[in-house]
Structure formats: C-alpha cells, structure tokens
Amino acid sequence: MIEVDDLHKAFGKVQAVAGVSFAARDGEITGLLGPNGAGKTTTLRMLYTLMTPDRGSVRVDGIDAATDANAVRRRLGVLPDARGLYKRLSARENIEYFARLQGLDAATTRTRCDALIAALEMADIAERRSEGFSQGQRVKTAIARALVHDPRNIILDEPTNGLDVMATRAMRRFLLQLREEGRCVLFSSHIMQEVAALCDRIVVIAKGRVVAAGTADDLRAQTGEANLEEAFVRIIGSDEGLAA
Numbered sequence: 001m002i003e004v005d006d007l008h009k010a011f012g013k014v015q016a017v018a019g020v021s022f023a024a025r026d027g028e029i030t031g032l033l034g035p036n037g038a039g040k041t042t043t044l045r046m047l048y049t050l051m052t053p054d055r056g057s058v059r060v061d062g063i064d065a066a067t068d069a070n071a072v073r074r075r076l077g078v079l080p081d082a083r084g085l086y087k088r089l090s091a092r093e094n095i096e097y098f099a100r101l102q103g104l105d106a107a108t109t110r111t112r113c114d115a116l117i118a119a120l121e122m123a124d125i126a127e128r129r130s131e132g133f134s135q136g137q138r139v140k141t142a143i144a145r146a147l148v149h150d151p152r153n154i155i156l157d158e159p160t161n162g163l164d165v166m167a168t169r170a171m172r173r174f175l176l177q178l179r180e181e182g183r184c185v186l187f188s189s190h191i192m193q194e195v196a197a198l199c200d201r202i203v204v205i206a207k208g209r210v211v212a213a214g215t216a217d218d219l220r221a222q223t224g225e226a227n228l229e230e231a232f233v234r235i236i237g238s239d240e241g242l243a244a
C-alpha cells in the first residue's frame with residue numbers, strides 16, 4: 001500500500017508537483033497518467049525516496065518515508081526512469097548484484113534470479129553481458145533487478161517506453177501477474193490506452209496536480225463521456241498523451 005498526501009516539489013521557479021495525493025492499494029494496478037511534464041517522474045522519485053518533498057508525506061505499508069526511508073526502500077521495487085545497468089556484467093550478474101545489496105543469501109539469490117529470469121522470459125540473455133542489449137532487454141533486466149528482494153510494492157516509471165508490441169504485451173502480462181500475487185503495483189504513463197488496458201485505478205495528473213482519480217468507469221461518469229479517450233481529453237483540457 002502506497003499513500004501520498006499533498007506532495008509538493010519545485011525546481012527553482014518550476015513547480016513540478018503542486019499538491020498530489022492518492023493511494024495505491026495492494027492487489028491492484030494503479031496508473032499515474034498525465035501528459036509530458038505533468039510531474040509523474042518527480043512524484044515517483046519522491047515516492048521511492050530519491051528526492052525529498054518540499055511539503056507533504058509518503059507512506060509505504062504505513063511507514064513514513066521521512067522518518068524511516070530505509071524501511072520504505074526495502075518494501076519497494078523500483079524501475080526508475082533511468083534504467084542504468086552495469087554494462088560489463090551479464091543480465092544475471094546485474095540481478096545478483098542487487099540481491100547482494102539487499103542482503104539476500106546465496107541460495108535465495110539463486111532461487112529468486114532463476115524465478116525472475118523465467119517469469120520475464122529472459123533465459124536467452126541471462127548470461128550475456130548487458131552492453132549492447134536492446135531497449136526491451138534492458139527493461140527486463142532492470143525489472144528483474146528491482147524485484148529480486150520480493151518487494152510488496154512495485155513502482156515503474158513508464159515501463160513500456162521504447163518497447164515493441166510483443167514486449168509491451170509481455171510486460172502487461174507480467175504486471176497482471178504481480179497484481180494476482182497481491183502486490184501493490186504503481187506505474188506512470190503518458191499513454192491513455194496503456195493505462196486503460198491495465199489499471200484498476202487511474203490517477204490523472206496535469207501541471208503537478210491530481211485532476212481526476214478513480215476507475216475508468218468513474219472517469220467516464222465524472223466527465224459524462226462514454227469514451228475514455230474523450231473523458232481524458234476533457235479532464236486534462238487537451239489531447240496530449242493520446243499517442244497510439
């Protein structure tokens with residue numbers, strides 16, 4: 001469970017996040033949807049304790065990020081916007097390295113690595129050095145690395161960015177599997193169709209504020225639009241983010 005209350009963050013004169021509140025529940029996929037520059041990445045960075053909010057609070061499984069950031073980090077698996085792999089290491093070694101950082105013993109590391117390599121269908125690249133990996137291969141490795149310590153809460157910043165149709169479908173299946181396992185899954189996207197296809201709940205963010213939140217049906221009802229695409233256009237006041 002991730003709870004965010006009244007988050008604010010400014011960079012000089014740019015108010016990137018200006019009062020964002022929402023909750024992402026266990027066993028659900030929550031989508032943070034908004035056009036480019038809406039404040040999604042900045043919100044997520046505050047959630048996973050990379051940035052300190054100017055104001056507001058973040059709680060993960062009831063733990064306040066401001067008072068116990070380490071406990072919050074242990075409960076989170078994060079796919080950040082910068083995927084940054086160690087290019088001299090193989091995919092498996094990248095994952096194992098994170099397992100060691102998380103304090104996992106050798107046997108658990110082996111079991112978790114094998115399970116993630118199978119679940120993400122990356123057996124063919126597991127022993128290859130990650131230098132030269134395609135975008136999809138990099139994302140898979142970064143996700144496996146993020147999940148190696150079996151976190152209950154998973155945050156993914158634009159997980160399908162740069163992926164082809166097949167890889168996007170595989171990613172969706174994987175996120176649904178995480179939901180089936182009862183985890184709390186929160187991801188950001190600027191593509192409405194992406195969010196509509198996957199999410200139990202949608203938090204629409206524009207200009208650093210939450211402008212609507214609820215299920216796809218709620219958003220349609222709130223705007224009086226039968227079509228979610230029209231609802232989204234009405235909510236954010238433009239057709240940005242409707243890339244197919």
Ligand SMILES: Nc1ncnc2c1ncn2[C@@H]1O[C@H](COP(=O)(O)OP(=O)(O)OP(=O)(O)O)[C@@H](O)[C@H]1O
Nearest residue numbers: 011014016034035036037038039040041042043190
């Ligand atoms: N480190 C930074 N320094 C200065 N400005 C920043 C910084 N990070 C974000 N911003 C600004 O804050 C605003 C929100 O950016 P953010 O990256 O959070 O948006 P986003 O919704 O993730 O957008 P996108 O979909 O394009 O990734 C933008 O105007 C951006 O230029």
